[in-house]
Amino acid sequence: MGCLTNTMKLIMNFLIILLATLQAVSSLPECGELDAEVLILGAGMAGINAARTLFDEGMTDFLIIEAKPQIGGRIFHSEIRPGGAKVELGANWIQGVDPDDPEAHPLYELAQRCGGIQGNFSDFDSIIEYDSTGLQVSDLLDYDGIADAYENVEYISTARQADGQTDITVREALLQSNWTVDSNEDAFLDWFCFDFCFAEPPDNTSLFHSQPLSTYTDFGNASNTEDFLISDQSGYAKLVECIADGILGINNSRLLLETKVNIIKWSDDCVCVETYRDGVMKEYCASYAIITFSIGVLQSEEINMKFEPDLPEWKLDVINMFSMAHYLKMYAEFPTVFWDDVEFIGYVSDVRGYFPLFLSENLFLPDGNNVLQITTTGEIATRLLLQNENETINELVQVLRSIYGSNVTEPTAFIQSTWYTDPYFLGSYSNIPLGVTNQTFIDLAAPVGRVYFSGEATSMQYNGFVHGAYFAGRDSAEAVLESISIGVSVVANLLLVMFVVIFVLLF
Incomplete structure (x- = not known):
């Protein structure tokens, strides 16, 4: 017991x-x-x-x-005006889709499972460029030169990491690849081939983490991947x-x-x-x-x-x-289409990144929506967003008139993204x-x-x-x-x- x-x-x-x-x-x-x-x-x-x-x-x-x-x-769309087309004020593309193997990309495959989503694969060759005097300068742009430079930048990044060397900026790698900005045309290409994606210049960005190679190699044939622009009115x-x-x-x-x-x-x-x-x-x-x-x-x-x-x-x-980049998207609707019948219009300004790129949204939105999308980034984007909206519209109209003449009217509707000032985002992406x-x-x-x-x-x-x-x-x-x-x-x-x-x- x-x-x-x-x-x-x-x-x-x-x-x-x-x-x-x-x-x-x-x-x-x-x-x-x-x-x-x-x-x-x-x-x-x-x-x-x-x-x-x-x-x-x-x-x-x-x-x-x-x-x-x-x-x-940060995925958000809105009507450009009451009853008008809906445009994306946040994310716009599904990047790195292989048209021959679209289901390899998780978001594109999701879109198909969800009943499909309207849009198109962007044609970056469908572009025409003008300088501030209205002169077409496409022939002066060295696309082959900057493409070769970035191919070498990728090589430098891979080699430095394999050898255990320290990181450098993308700008330093571009200089080692014989790419220098010596003209307004070079400055436009510099912005178009880097800032347009990263929303910050090569000077501020890590080489080892700057090349979005995995996005364009992980979801299909690397030589065949493209960016799918969403124009679906469901957003x-x-x-x-x-x-x-x-x-x-x-x-x-x-x-x-x-x-x-x-x-x-x-x-x-x-x-x-x-x-x-x-x-x-x-x-x-x-x-x-x-x-x-x-x-x-x-x-x-x-x-x-x-x-x-x-x-x-x-x-x-x-x-x-990390830093928080600022990518400003503006949409302007006009009574008629007065711009070129191409997907992109480049503006080669005297100031790098000043109203550099226009996208012809009218090609993809429902008929009757004569809409241009305008992209700026960085300090210029911040200045434009923080100033009075009418001042921004006035600057936009002056740029378009310098290209297409004095008959360009003011837009009948205008809307812009506010990622930078929205207290729940405070920028576009990291x-x-x-x-x-x-x-x-x-x-x-x-x-x-x-x-x-x-x-x-x-x-x-x-x-x-x-x-x-x-x-x-x-x-x-x-x-x-x-x-x-x-x-x-x-x-x-x-x-x-x-x-x-x-x-x-x-x-």
């Missing part, structure tokens, strides 16, 4: 220790009652695909919090909506729109998010959180929201290593300056406590692209699922140990 009593005491003591251990593993003392297992902050491509990944793996206990009134994030966001289809619950119960995140409280146990909606504060708590905010928002978190406690220095250092390494990307995505970081900026292969956000959302969700699995495994192992010990003590 005494032996049995001692055995029972041992069992009771073991159970007490085990229960205390289980409580340490599974309880969330700082959060109390949880609203979800996972909070997803941001309903752009990364956030929605993170939710889809969780859902497809059987994890349905998630909540998506989005400040905007719709999903899509690019149709793809995000397709991913979200069926996962948001009854009456979108897993989605909170127009809900601003104010404070993110994190620990090693849980995450609580203080939000505001219609002036009412509410807190949501979960075991994990996935943040898909832009680099611009993370860099200015004291303005938009804050972390409690502050993020550790190593995470802040990584976040601040760019990679000198100093960023492969480890930087790993550290950027790495969790702090139970907060995981996602979005296009965290994608090492496809940084800045929509498919970068797509894959980043998937990867962050899989990382959270793995962490949950490890936690469950720990508890299961402890339970197994408990039963084994009880069995040994009793028998």
Whole structure:
């Protein structure tokens, strides 16, 4: 009897220790009652695909919090005027599609599964260039020279990395490739072949992470890949909506729109998010959180929201290593089409990057929409956006008149993207300056406590692209699922140990 009593005491003591251990593993003392297992902050491509990944793996206990009134994030379209054509104010292209193997690209394949999406493969050979006097200068542009230079830039990048050499800027690599900007025509090509994609000049950009080779080699024949321009009146966001289809619950119960995140409280146990909606504060708590905010928002978190406690220095250092580019898209509608019947019109200005490129949207939009898309980047884009809109329209008209004559009228409708001034974006997409390494990307995505970081900026292969956000959302969700699995495994192992010990003590 005494032996049995001692055995029972041992069992009771073991159970007490085990229960205390289980409580340490599974309880969330700082959060109390949880609203979800996972909070997803941001309903752009990364956030929605993170939710889809969780859902497809059987994890349905998630909540998506989005400040905007719709999903899509930096994928957004709007009517150029009431009743007019819808134009993309955010992302516009699916890059790196092989027309002979279109399903190899995840976004293009998604578009087909979602019923197709209207658009065309951009023809960058369908371009005519003018200088500021209205003179056609296409014959003066050395496209072959800059193409050869960039081919050598790719070689330099590969060779330097293979030899373990340090990173340099793209500009330095271009100089080593005998490409120098000696004329207005050279400056236009310099912008068209780099800034038009990256939204920042070669001077500011890392060589090792600047060439989007994987985008044009991973999804088909590298010599055959093209960029698909979306003109569908349902918008690019149709793809995000397709991913979200069926996962948001009854009456979108897993989605909170127009809900601003104010404070993110994190620990090693849980995450609580203080939000505001219609002036009412509410807190949501979960075991994990996935943040898909832009680099611009993370860099200015004291303005938009804050972390409690502050993020550790190593995470802040990584976040601040990136830059947030500014890509300004403007759309102008005119009574008639007065411009050339080509896809692109280049403007070779005396100032690099000043109204450099026009896209004939009328070729792809529904009939009767005489629309030009105008692209600028960097400091010029910032100046144009921050000034009075009428001043920007006046500058635009003067440029067009210098090309096509004084009969060019003012546009009947005008709209422009506002990524740079939107407090929920603060820029278009991330760019990679000198100093960023492969480890930087790993550290950027790495969790702090139970907060995981996602979005296009965290994608090492496809940084800045929509498919970068797509894959980043998937990867962050899989990382959270793995962490949950490890936690469950720990508890299961402890339970197994408990039963084994009880069995040994009793028998």
